[in-house]
Structure formats: structure tokens, C-alpha cells
Amino acid sequence: MSKIAKFFKAIQLIIQKPYLLNNVLKDEIVSKESFERTFANVSFRQIRLVDLMESEEVKIAPYAFLSGSSLATDFALLQLLCQKFEVKDYLEIGTWRGESAANVAPFVDRVTTFNLGDEQLLSLGLPEDYVASHRFFSKDVANIQHVFGDSQSFDFHQLNQRFDLIFIDGDHSTEAVRDDTKKLSAFLKNEKSILVWHDAKVDTEYPRYEVLRGIYEGLPAEMLKHVYLVENSLCAVYLPFDIPSETIQINRLPRTTFELTLKKLPLTEK
Numbered sequence: 001m002s003k004i005a006k007f008f009k010a011i012q013l014i015i016q017k018p019y020l021l022n023n024v025l026k027d028e029i030v031s032k033e034s035f036e037r038t039f040a041n042v043s044f045r046q047i048r049l050v051d052l053m054e055s056e057e058v059k060i061a062p063y064a065f066l067s068g069s070s071l072a073t074d075f076a077l078l079q080l081l082c083q084k085f086e087v088k089d090y091l092e093i094g095t096w097r098g099e100s101a102a103n104v105a106p107f108v109d110r111v112t113t114f115n116l117g118d119e120q121l122l123s124l125g126l127p128e129d130y131v132a133s134h135r136f137f138s139k140d141v142a143n144i145q146h147v148f149g150d151s152q153s154f155d156f157h158q159l160n161q162r163f164d165l166i167f168i169d170g171d172h173s174t175e176a177v178r179d180d181t182k183k184l185s186a187f188l189k190n191e192k193s194i195l196v197w198h199d200a201k202v203d204t205e206y207p208r209y210e211v212l213r214g215i216y217e218g219l220p221a222e223m224l225k226h227v228y229l230v231e232n233s234l235c236a237v238y239l240p241f242d243i244p245s246e247t248i249q250i251n252r253l254p255r256t257t258f259e260l261t262l263k264k265l266p267l268t269e270k
């Protein structure tokens, strides 16, 4: 199809389905250019997942390999951070199937996982089966507490708690990431507490500017000095201390390889 034919086809489709405009506005090339105009000379630093591994093995369970799930290395990162930094109180925004909550639960004292309630999800027109999949893995885990609401309007003072690690994995639009980041960083327990953002990369190599912009707009400059992407994962972290890091390099040759053993686990319907 010629460029002109593509142009008229695209216009026709946008007139028929205006929501397709979001694909242009949220395109990563557009987000990258806009990010670089606002935050000139930022070069993202990256830390290595393997540097956090004190033993050879990390067991990821549960892991459903379903659509939209985090990567196994994202759950490994959360587990490793919880162990290495002795996280007792963990908060996450975005429960969905409860997979991340269930993965960290064995390594912390208390997990608080926050999500829009089922009624709210249904009122947004989301499919019933999607809504029913919420909390599948977390609902019967003793040290997991579920809290419901919209993170954009919820008053987190109600929880009467502060956290050693806060995982931000709810709405990934720039504005929501910015507001979640700004609001929740006030609930970190102390100067050693950690923030983790999911989907700060589009894949394990390429930054996701839509989310990174939210992080950069949400944190003060002195905290941004300690924000890192994490190699082999989709995450970014705020670690309030010095840790070896390097500039990201796309298309580098593999320098780490992992072994995965798939073990089928029984699922009991409760």
C-alpha cells in the first residue's frame, strides 16, 4: 500500500473508531521524543538482576503463563529485593490474579495488595471472566490482605501503615504512574525503603517512556538519582543507596543465561 493510500485508510479508520487515536498518542516513538524534550540528557542506568542473586536458584511460584502476566524475572526481582533488604511490609498497586502478591508472600511478614473492586471493574465495562480472575492466587494466602479502591482517589492514610517496598503496577498511563508515585512515596517506611515499577520497559531491553515519564514527573530530583532499570526484567526500581549500575545498551550480546524447569503444580478450587 502506498504512503498516501495508508494515510487515507488510517484517517478512515480513526473516523470510524476514534479510540484508535490513542495508539498514535501513546506510541513509544512519540513518548520518547516528548520525554527527551522535557528531560534532556537523561541516560537511564541499569542494574543487573544477577547481582541481587545470592544463591543460584530462585523459585517462581505460582506462575500461570497467561496473557498480561509479569515475567518470571519480574517476580524473581520482587522476591530477591524482599529477601536481600528484609522487607516486612510490602504494598502493591494492582492485584489482578494475585500472582505477584503470592510470589512475594513467603518472603515478607505482610502483603497488602490494592486494586479497583469487582463492582468498579464491571461498571467500567470490563468482561466478567476478566473480573473473576482477580485474586485467584492471592485470596487464600494467610499473610495477604486485599484492599479495594481507585489508587488515584484512595486515601492511603486509612491503612495506618508504612511500607518497606511498594510495587506500582496499576494503571500504566503517564498521569496515573506520576500520581501513584507521588502519593505512595510518602508511605515508604524509612530511608532504606524501596519502590518498584512494573512495565517501565516495553520488553527486557527497550525503555517504556510512557511509564518512565510518570516516574520522572512523580519523584523529586534527589530520588531520581537512584532510579534504575533492571536488566532481564520489565521493572524499574528506586534503591536509596549506591549499587553498581551501567548505561543501558540495546542489542548487546547475552552475558547471562538462565535455566528454567517447568513443574506442573496442582490447583485446588476452593
Ligand SMILES: C[S@@+](CC[C@H](N)C(=O)[O-])C[C@H]1O[C@@H](n2cnc3c(N)ncnc32)[C@H](O)[C@@H]1O
Residues within 6 Å of the ligand: 069, 070, 092, 093, 094, 095, 096, 097, 098, 099, 100, 101, 114, 115, 116, 121, 149, 150, 151, 152, 169, 170, 171
Ligand atoms: C497489570 S495488573 C497487576 C498484575 C499483578 N501485579 C501481577 O503481577 O500479578 C494491573 C491491575 O491494576 C488494576 N488497576 C488499574 N488501575 C487501577 C487504579 N486506578 N486503582 C487500583 N487498581 C487499578 C487493574 O484492575 C489490574 O488488575
